[in-house]
Amino acid sequence: MEEWPGILAVYDCPVNVVFNDVEDVKSFVEGVLKGAGLEGVLEFSSNEAIGSRTVLFRLHFKPVASAREYVGIRVVAVDNVVARVLFVVPRELESVSRALESGLTIGRYNPDKDMNETTQVADQQVYIPYPVIYAVRGVPRVQPSEWYLEVAGLVENSPILHYNDLVKMPMASITTDFHCVTGWSVRSVRLRGVETRLVTELAKPLKEARWVYITGYDSYSAIVPVNEFSKGVLVLYMGDKPLPPEHGGPVRLFFPGLYGWKSVKWVKRLEFTSEYRDGYWEVMGYHPRGRVENSERFKRF
Ligand SMILES: Nc1nc2c(c(=O)[nH]1)N[C@H]1C(S)=C(S)[C@@H](COP(=O)(O)O)O[C@H]1N2
Ligand SMILES: [Mo]
Secondary structure, three states, X not given: OOOOOOEEEEEEXXXXXXXXXXXHHHHHHHHHHHXXXXXXXXXXXXXXXXXXXXXXXXXEEEOOOOOOOOEEEEEEEEOOEEEEEEEEEEHHHHHHHHXXXXXXXXXXXXXXXXXXXXXXXXXXXXXXXXXXXXXXXXXXXXXXXXXXXXXXXXEOOOOEEEHHXXXXXXXXXXXXXXXXXXOEEEEEEEEEEEEHHHHHHHHOEOOOOOEEEEEEOOOOEEEEEHHHHOOOEEEEEEOOEEOOHXXXXXXXXXXXXXXXXXXXXXXXXXXXXXXOOOOOOHHHOEOOOOXXXXXXXXXXX
């Protein structure tokens, strides 16, 4: 698998600006860049409705037209108000990073604020018949005989669990709805596997462990709070069949109460940590916990 191209920094700016159309969003971002002393090529790339109230606008910025890399800009708008703007700066554009740092009001991200916030209300998901396959880093082919799970970090034990160890453990069957943060859901998906609380019991996390940073064989990653981790399942079967490779087979995680991006497919490593650290989507502004019942889609300030 190709390594994920390096990101130097992500700047997350809370704002509160009403807009009417895409052009308004573009001029707003233009203003922000100008304010930081940056001029270059700003292009609108796409927009996507997330549930019924939130729209995500994606733009690209190149300080010079010939630059290989661009700054990814995500504008999050709720009910026609721009609520936050995220700038994802690649390693090659360090100068942009310095300009943004001096030109913007940015706070250090504190996950606890988002974890204590309970006023977000659930908005609509659209039900579809079968889960959309997501594999942002491709589908790694891992045979059951090659698959193993590592446990690391703040734990008393660091077991390595092979596929053969898992199949000998007690299996649980769950039937649950699946929710993706982009707005689709699937009703009553039948899954079977080993409850993650059994892994937690084997690993015995130290009391300082607050988060579990999860990595897949494709190097995709996500983070969940320790207590949420223990409510998941290491899935080996979907319906009556072994979990297909495109859905994360031989083994994926699944957290029934959390949006799908936390359910890492082709799971390889669990790291129990005291410090919060962004995974693949969290770095782009997605929520540290992602509880569906509270619509915990994005970080806030
Ligand atoms: N390794 C890996 N796990 C992943 C993803 C991914 O791209 N790579 N996508 C996530 C997202 S956003 C969702 S909604 C679900 C989708 O699961 P599915 O592909 O089985 O439908 O997997 C999650 N786990
Ligand atoms: Mo998703």
